[in-house]
Amino acid sequence: MPIQARRERERAERARLIVTAARELAEAEGWDAVTTRRLAAEIEYSQPVLYSHFRGKGAIMAAVAAQGCADLAAELRRARTAARGTREALAAVARTYTSFGRRRPALYDAMFTHLVDLPFAAREAPAPLREAFAELLLAVEPAAAEGDDPGLLTETFWAGLHGLVTLTRGGRLPERAHEARLALLIGRFAGD
Amino acid sequence: MPIQARRERERAERARLIVTAARELAEAEGWDAVTTRRLAAEIEYSQPVLYSHFRGKGAIMAAVAAQGCADLAAELRRARTAARGTREALAAVARTYTSFGRRRPALYDAMFTHLVDLPFAAREAPAPLREAFAELLLAVEPAAAEGDDPGLLTETFWAGLHGLVTLTRGGRLPERAHEARLALLIGRFAGD
DNA sequence: CTCTCACGCCTAGCAACGCTAGAAATCGAT
DNA sequence: ATCGATTTCTAGCGTTGCTAGGCGTGAGAG
Incomplete structure (x- = not known):
């Protein structure tokens, strides 16, 4: 048939x-x-x-979010592999992440603020999301200190990036000094 | 009359x-x-x-958000003044902040995710909001390094806290290791 | 080639939403 | 007691996400 x-x-x-x-x-x-x-x-x-x-509008947004995660993962990978040293890779990934969030706000919101229909923290998280996180991890891990758990450190760094993106775009932080704040954050996680 | x-x-x-x-x-x-x-x-x-x-539902949410800022500022002040040293104050403020966000999620959302009707980053930001930020600043400033702008450093630290709160509550980060992530963030901003 | 049946699509409609216009009622002033 | 203005309510508009039920098309059997 x-x-x-x-x-x-x-x-x-x-x-x-x-x-x-x-x-x-x-x-x-x-x-x-x-x-x-x-x-x-x-x-x-x-x-x-x-x-x-799709079950409803939420499911459609979830599908868009999944696609967005794949896009983000690809961008992060490109940025990371193009960078030379440890700190440069971390900075490149961070800059790419916040750039993505500010360049494509609607997509970013679907991925990380609006939706709840997608199982994120669970084991069965969608593959694109895991890939995006894995890219972050690969950039953060080399900069970790001895005793630090790389996974937790990446999650914390991610939180910092996410906070910068959402607070800036929501009007809570002035656009102006975004680069300075980002550099500050990177500095705190680059392990000197 | x-x-x-x-x-x-x-x-x-x-x-x-x-x-x-x-x-x-x-x-x-x-x-x-x-x-x-x-x-x-x-x-x-x-x-x-x-x-x-009120002009509409958004204005009502804005009013709720302003009240929430006052609540948060009060809690932060209490935590900061009760703490002994510099690092302890930073940790207490950070813990209080994330606790607030997770304890009162609806209020927190009105303050920092949903709303746009409130002028945040501008000069004419509502007083309660400025007070809450001032509390953060008072906790972060003593831990700043020589060359760092305390204001920018506080905004960056705030972004980290905000990211932890929203990602955790949105299901993007597992609840479990929240304390560990928070400790990690504090450590990165405590200036050793 | 024709009939039949099942599948897929569309028209129409439901309940609930934020918000508004205009009638009704209330209350102070004369 | 009556008038006038202010306040409050009833009713309704347009839009939302979502669903039920009928209609048409096209594949498969004879």
């Missing part, structure tokens, strides 16, 4: 279409503009079609 | 009633449960009354 295979292929294609439409719409006009009606119009289908692919 | 004075007093009282009702409802059931209808029922008035006091 090759015909059913074609159907499934078309379905998968349409699911991808939904996710990319949601991402593009969110990045262009913010998540508030991503309504089920608007999204349905964008993909040129009716609303209920969305629900035959 | 003492009668007009009484009216204004009653109005102010009702405004306070609205804010505390919103805060309590949010802390009990989350901000999703805080609808204008529900809130109106809670204060035993009709919906439009809310709009005679």
Whole structure:
């Protein structure tokens, strides 16, 4: 039955279409503009079609978030492997991370602030997310002191980056001195 | 005209009633449960009354956030003044901050994640917010190195705390090792 | 080639949301 | 007691996420 295979292929294609439409719409006009009606119009289908692919709007955002994690992981990897020394790699990764968060705010929000539908801290976290974290770890680990747990240290460093991104973009911290704050954070984690 | 004075007093009282009702409802059931209808029922008035006091739901959340900042500032002050040395004060303030964020998540969200109606980074930031930041600054400043800008250092430390709070509560970081991560962060900012 | 049946899609609608207009009621002043 | 203004409520608008039920299309059997 090759015909059913074609159907499934078309379905998968349409699911991808939904996710990319949601991402593009969110990045262009913010998540508030991503309504089920608007999204349905964008993909040129009716609303209920969305629900035959995803449980609801939250699930669509989760899919977008997963894709975003893959993007972030790729960017981090590129930055890390292009850097020379330990401290340079840490700085490059940190700069790339905050740049990502400020360059693509809607995507970042879906990944790290809005959503809860994705199992993050658990073992069964989605692969792209684990990859992104692994990239951070690879950059932080060489800079760790003797007694420090690299995993915990990475999580703490991540928290610092995340805090800088969200507080700055939410208007809690002035954009101006972002670079200075970032340098300060890197300095505190570079292990002298 | 003492009668007009009484009216204004009653109005102010009702405004306070609205804010505390919103805060309590949010802390009990989350901000999703805080609808204008529900809130109106809670204060035993009709919906439009809310709009005679506040521009909209966002303004109510802003008022709750301002009150939350005052609460946080008070807690931080207590923790800081009760501590002995420089490092102890920093640790006490940090512990109090994350405790606040995890103990009162709805309030914390209104203050630092959801809202944008409040001018934060600007000069005309609300007084309670400036007080809370000032408390952080008083704890961080003594631990600063020679060349570091205390203000920027405090903002960076704040970002670390904020990241720990939000990532942990959003399920991105496991609750388990929170204390260890916090200790790690404090250690990186205690200036040895 | 035709009939049948099942699957997939769309139209229509539900409850709830934030917010607002205009009627109704209340209360002080004359 | 009546007027006038202020306050409050009823009712409703447009939009949201989501769902039920009918309709059309197209694959498979004879």
